[in-house]
Structures are given as C-alpha cells and as structure tokens.
Amino acid sequence: MDWGVMLSYLPLYRDALLLTLRIGWQGVALALALGVVCALTLHLRLPVLRQIVTAYIELFRNTPLLVQLFFLYFALPKVGVRLSPDACGTLGLGLLGGAYMAETFRSGLDNIPTIQSESAQSLGMTRLQAFRYVILPQAVSSSVPGLVANVVFLLKETSVFSTISLMDLMFTAKDLIGMYAKTLECLTLLVVFYLIMLLPVSFLGSAIERRLRYAEFGDRRTV
Amino acid sequence: MQSLGIDVLFKGRNLLRLLGGLWVAVRISLISVALSIVLGLLIGVLMTGKSPVLRGVFRLYLETVRILPQMVLLFIVYFGTTRLFGWNLSAEVSAVFVFTFWGAAEMGDLVRGAILSIPSIQRESAQALGMTPRQVYGYVILPQTVRRLIPLSINLITRMIKTTSLVMMIGMVEVLKVAQQIIEANRRTSPNAAFGLFAVVFLLYFAICWPISRLAGYLEKRWA
Amino acid sequence: MKFSTWKRITAVALALALTFALAACGKGDSGAAPAGDAGSDAAGFRTLDEIKASGTVNIGVFSDKSPFGYVDENGDYQGYDVYFAQRIGEDLGVEVNYVSTEAANRIEYLQTGKVDIILANFTVTEERAQEVDFALPYMNVALGVVSPDERVITSLDELGADDEVIVISGTTAETYLEKNNPEIKLQKYDAYAEAKTALENGNGAAWANDNTEVIAFAIENPGYTVGIPSLGSADTIAPAVTKGNDTLLNWLNDEIMALGAENFFHTDYEATLLDTYGADYEDTLVVEGGVTAG
Numbered sequence: 001m002d003w004g005v006m007l008s009y010l011p012l013y014r015d016a017l018l019l020t021l022r023i024g025w026q027g028v029a030l031a032l033a034l035g036v037v038c039a040l041t042l043h044l045r046l047p048v049l050r051q052i053v054t055a056y057i058e059l060f061r062n063t064p065l066l067v068q069l070f071f072l073y074f075a076l077p078k079v080g081v082r083l084s085p086d087a088c089g090t091l092g093l094g095l096l097g098g099a100y101m102a103e104t105f106r107s108g109l110d111n112i113p114t115i116q117s118e119s120a121q122s123l124g125m126t127r128l129q130a131f132r133y134v135i136l137p138q139a140v141s142s143s144v145p146g147l148v149a150n151v152v153f154l155l156k157e158t159s160v161f162s163t164i165s166l167m168d169l170m171f172t173a174k175d176l177i178g179m180y181a182k183t184l185e186c187l188t189l190l191v192v193f194y195l196i197m198l199l200p201v202s203f204l205g206s207a208i209e210r211r212l213r214y215a216e217f218g219d220r221r222t223v
Numbered sequence: 224m225q226s227l228g229i230d231v232l233f234k235g236r237n238l239l240r241l242l243g244g245l246w247v248a249v250r251i252s253l254i255s256v257a258l259s260i261v262l263g264l265l266i267g268v269l270m271t272g273k274s275p276v277l278r279g280v281f282r283l284y285l286e287t288v289r290i291l292p293q294m295v296l297l298f299i300v301y302f303g304t305t306r307l308f309g310w311n312l313s314a315e316v317s318a319v320f321v322f323t324f325w326g327a328a329e330m331g332d333l334v335r336g337a338i339l340s341i342p343s344i345q346r347e348s349a350q351a352l353g354m355t356p357r358q359v360y361g362y363v364i365l366p367q368t369v370r371r372l373i374p375l376s377i378n379l380i381t382r383m384i385k386t387t388s389l390v391m392m393i394g395m396v397e398v399l400k401v402a403q404q405i406i407e408a409n410r411r412t413s414p415n416a417a418f419g420l421f422a423v424v425f426l427l428y429f430a431i432c433w434p435i436s437r438l439a440g441y442l443e444k445r446w447a
Numbered sequence: 448m449k450f451s452t453w454k455r456i457t458a459v460a461l462a463l464a465l466t467f468a469l470a471a472c473g474k475g476d477s478g479a480a481p482a483g484d485a486g487s488d489a490a491g492f493r494t495l496d497e498i499k500a501s502g503t504v505n506i507g508v509f510s511d512k513s514p515f516g517y518v519d520e521n522g523d524y525q526g527y528d529v530y531f532a533q534r535i536g537e538d539l540g541v542e543v544n545y546v547s548t549e550a551a552n553r554i555e556y557l558q559t560g561k562v563d564i565i566l567a568n569f570t571v572t573e574e575r576a577q578e579v580d581f582a583l584p585y586m587n588v589a590l591g592v593v594s595p596d597e598r599v600i601t602s603l604d605e606l607g608a609d610d611e612v613i614v615i616s617g618t619t620a621e622t623y624l625e626k627n628n629p630e631i632k633l634q635k636y637d638a639y640a641e642a643k644t645a646l647e648n649g650n651g652a653a654w655a656n657d658n659t660e661v662i663a664f665a666i667e668n669p670g671y672t673v674g675i676p677s678l679g680s681a682d683t684i685a686p687a688v689t690k691g692n693d694t695l696l697n698w699l700n701d702e703i704m705a706l707g708a709e710n711f712f713h714t715d716y717e718a719t720l721l722d723t724y725g726a727d728y729e730d731t732l733v734v735e736g737g738v739t740a741g
Binding site: 058059061062063064066067068070071074075076078079152156157158159160170173174177183184187190191194195198199202 | 286
C-alpha cells in the first residue's frame, strides 16, 4: 500500500464525493417530490392519472438504473432530446427514486385505517383538515424508515453514473486504476469515501426513526 | 428520419445474441438467489439465536453489505482479491460471489424477521406438547417462515436481475454490452441504432422483472 | 430496538476492519517496490508451456472498437487485432478464448492473470512498460482529434472554456491531455461505443483518441473531420503480456519477426482495414516484423 499515492488522490476523491452528493441530493429531492405526487394520485384514486402513475412506477421499479441512464443519455439524443450528464443523472435517479418513494408513501397512507379519516370528519374536520392533521402525520412517520432506506439505496445507485461520464466516486476509482494501476489504493479509498457518504445518512435515519417512533403502534418497520 | 435501429435487431443473430446476454443476467441471478436462500436460512436462524457475539457478527455483515454499493463489491472481488490473495476469479464467479454475499445477508435478515414475526406462543405451545426444539423448528416455525419468505425471495430475484446490469463493468458480456457491440458494428449503416437497441434492452429487463414482481405481489397478498 | 447502537458498533468495527485490511496490504507490499509488482507476483501468469498444455490462450481484445476489435452480427470477433490473435492461436496450436476488455482494464487484466496476452490496440508507453511487458510492435500510432464538420477543431487552442473533449478512460489520449493540457475539460467514458455515441449526440466538442481510430471514425461516419491528425509523439502498438512472463514474450517476439517474412501484417491490413482506410494508409500504419521505419 502506497500511502503517498493515496494522499495525492485525496483531492480527486473529494471532488468526486461532492459531485456524487450534489447529484445524489438533487435526485433524492426530485424523487421525494415525484413520490409524494404519485402517492397522492394513487391514494386519492384520481382517474386516468392513476393508471399513468401505476405504469410509471412499474416501469421504473422493474428496470435497472444503468439501463435507464443509457436510454436517457445515449438513446434519447437520437430522437432530438439531448440532456447534459448532470441532468441525466438527476433525472434518472429522480425517476427511479420517485417510483420507490411513491410505493413507500402510498403504503404509509394506506396503512392508516379509513375509520380515522371518517372519525375526524365526523368531529367536524373538513377532508383536508382530516388529511393534514390526522392522516399525514401518521403516514409520514410510518414511511420514514422506508424513506431512509430509499435514500441510502439511491445514493448507492449513484455508482453507475460513471457510464454517462459523470466523475463520481466509482468513476474516479476506475479511471485512476486505468491510468496508474494502483488498484488496492484506489479501491480502499473508494470504500472509505462511500462510508463517509453513507454512514451519516444511515445514522441520521435511525435517529429520525427513533424520534418518530412514538407515533407508531408496536414495531412496524417497513424496510 | 432514419431508421431507429429496430431493423438492426433482425440482422444475423443479433436478436438471439441480445437474448443470450439477457440469459447471462438471469442465470447469474438464479444461481445467486438459490445460494442466497440456502445461506440466508442458516444465517437467519443463527441471527435469532442467543449468542450476542454471533448476532453482532451477522449484524455487522448485514450493515456492511447494505452500505456498500454492489458495484464497489464487484470491483473489490474481481480486481481486489487477485491483488490481495492471488485468487483469479472469472467475472461470472465474482458476480455470483458478490450477489450471493449480498443476497445471503438480505435473505438472512428477511428470515430473521419472518421467524420473529411468528408469535412466541406457538413455540411455547409446541414445547408444551412435548416437541424437542428441533421438532419445533422443523414442524412449526420453518414451514410458516418459508411461506412468508417466498414472496420476499421472489422479490430478491428481480432485484438481483436488475443489479446484474452492473456486471458489464467487470467485463462480462451481458445484454447491455451486446447492445453496445451491435450498435458499434452497425454504426455506419444505422447511426441511430442506439435508440432502438437501448429501448429494447429497457423493455427486455421490464419483460423479465415485471411478471416476477407481480407474482411476488400476488403471493404476498394471498399468503400474508 | 437498538438499531442506532448497532449502527454505531458497526461503524467502529468497519473502521477497525479497514485499518486491519490496510495494515495487511502494507505488509504484503514489503519494501518500496512499485505497486504493480506486488500484484503480479501474487496473481501469477501462465507460461508458454502451461498455455500450450491447457489448450486455450486467453487474449484480451476490444469488442466495440471497429475495425480493430469488434463483434460482428454473428457474434464472432473480427478486426485487425483479432486477425493477429487468430494467427497466434494457430501457431501456438491452441484455441483462442477472447476476453472482451475496456481500455482502462488492460493493465489490470494482465496483472491479475485474467488474460495471457492483451491485443487491444495497446500503445507502448513508458508508464505502461513499468507495469506490463510489451512485445515487438505491429502498428504505428499517434493521437488524433476528430470533430463535427460544423466546427472542426484544428488546434487544441480553439477549444473554448465550455468545450469538453471526449476521451476514453485509460487511453493514451487521456493521459496525454491530463499531463500536457490540464486546462482542457475532459469527458470520460469507459467504452468505445459510449464515446462514439456521445460524440454523435453532440455531448462534446471533439473526441481525442489514437489517430488510427479517429481517422477510421471520420471515414466511416460522414459529417466528421479529423482536424488534428497527429498530436504528441509517434508511438507504436504492440501485444503485451504480464510482467516477467518471458517465455510467452520471447515466443511473441519470434512470432512477429517470423510473420514479417510473409508480410503478414500487410495481409492483415488488407483483410480488415482496407475497407476503412483505403490503400493510402497501409505503409504508414503497418509495422512489419517488429521493425519501425523511423
């Protein structure tokens, strides 16, 4: 193990980490937004939209991100739609994540017995109030473990970004191995940097999970 | 508008090659899932055991697998092990190894969850009826566990099939790589083949994974 | 539930495990030997006799780099490199097992013994020669840059601040530009197919690679011009074997010299490259018998 070499690679890995985080969070934000919209569409059983959302969820849950990215980045320009690698990464991660987030939110919403909404309305709340003050808080808290798992999953999935020329952690490692063949050094740094990125998320997740658990009956971990 | 590459599919053995590439993906996942189920059952049972050390070790194993991207694991196993230990694993063996390593952990956790979800009163009643611990496991706990597990492990198959798309990165020629090769060989005659081929690959994955996850969903509802 | 406690323990244990792993690697390397050596010793390679006895030789070639190494619609490997590989198999009296490689994996494949020979348009460079052993050359090469006709790049100075140049990870073009023109923004891909598609899709202002390759691309794809036909030093392309695999290296050198007598590489050119390059490039590209003109 050549420590000097590893030290000299650090700035490259740091840049890669920042890029991974930037696109990762953009993608996660998009995924959350998409997930909420889709989950509500399904929960409220909106006609037509519901079928579209279901098709979207099934399509993206049942295909690999790598293939989705290839399609977005290499295939779409052939029909005139050209996106930057950044946009593709964000969009790909967002679309994939949206499908997963939607499922998590939906099961959170559907897990609340309808009698609660009915009772709230019979107490004089409007549908919106019942949703806002009774259903949503419980749904959110019961979705949190699933959401955190999704975020970790999405950040891990960023490792395929290298194929669309984004210089993420994986790419940096592969590229350096290709140029200088310091395999062990590069792989060790790769593992260390993934831990730096993912451990805090995972910790944060379990902290939030504990805080929110008061809203739950028993152990209903959905991960 | 030039052709979008669908015609290229029907040239020579291209379509067959693409399906062959898909089969590589499916084969790796099936082997890995089979191994994962066997190992996962074992790990799951051990994880519910009394020894805190054993539980700790498996917890550590599970968290490690969960936190590292599969691609990183693939690289470590394919390139790293040769460097460190001098093992020369083929890409396919490495892939099966990594997927099993990952699958066994996930499966173990599922098994643990399934075992714990069986009310302890059943175990106690069985013991009260004079069954030995082995009998309790064999006749009471495991049959119910397996039933709960089947939909979950079917889900794992689709996750694996999707993840196999990564083996291209360690030089295996699977469906995505075949698609690239076809695009390359026909670049001159159909420059837009990328669209058709990547669309077809996208749909192929969907065609394999969707029915499987539907089946899992159906079983989950029925057996829950 | 004690999840966070577990995670904390996990983190600490992971950190410990890593430290151990690092320490172990440190020991394995013993001394200040170049990192490449430690690996190849551990992995080992197959000597000439072992290859002959096994009945197959593993040769790493490109599978998406037409016309040098690619796979045709019947699933067969074809191209200038493959034509030579096929001959090596015949003369060794063994089957050839083609291993599809990416540019960035070539050194790794040799050092880990995953292939016996790399025949994937491998340019001889000093850095690489420290990691692998090159046999005699069989082709001339320099770097070249191809760009769309709408905006032909004829000099690197023409590249604006926003322009990105497409390169393939692990190629000499990448190393050259990183070293000599660090101000140019590179867009890096793993595979030839990806880089070419990216150029077609307009993701970069130009594509820098071996000039043989960019010339071929411009000839095969109307709408592109090689604005910079030669960049950097004139290099050669040669087969490579794992460092220290002398029996195989000597055999390859003898083979290349012997093939010179029958003008093999000219035949190879005519069979695989003539369609692309025409006859004009034959003498510029081909190196016969391992003897370079200059």
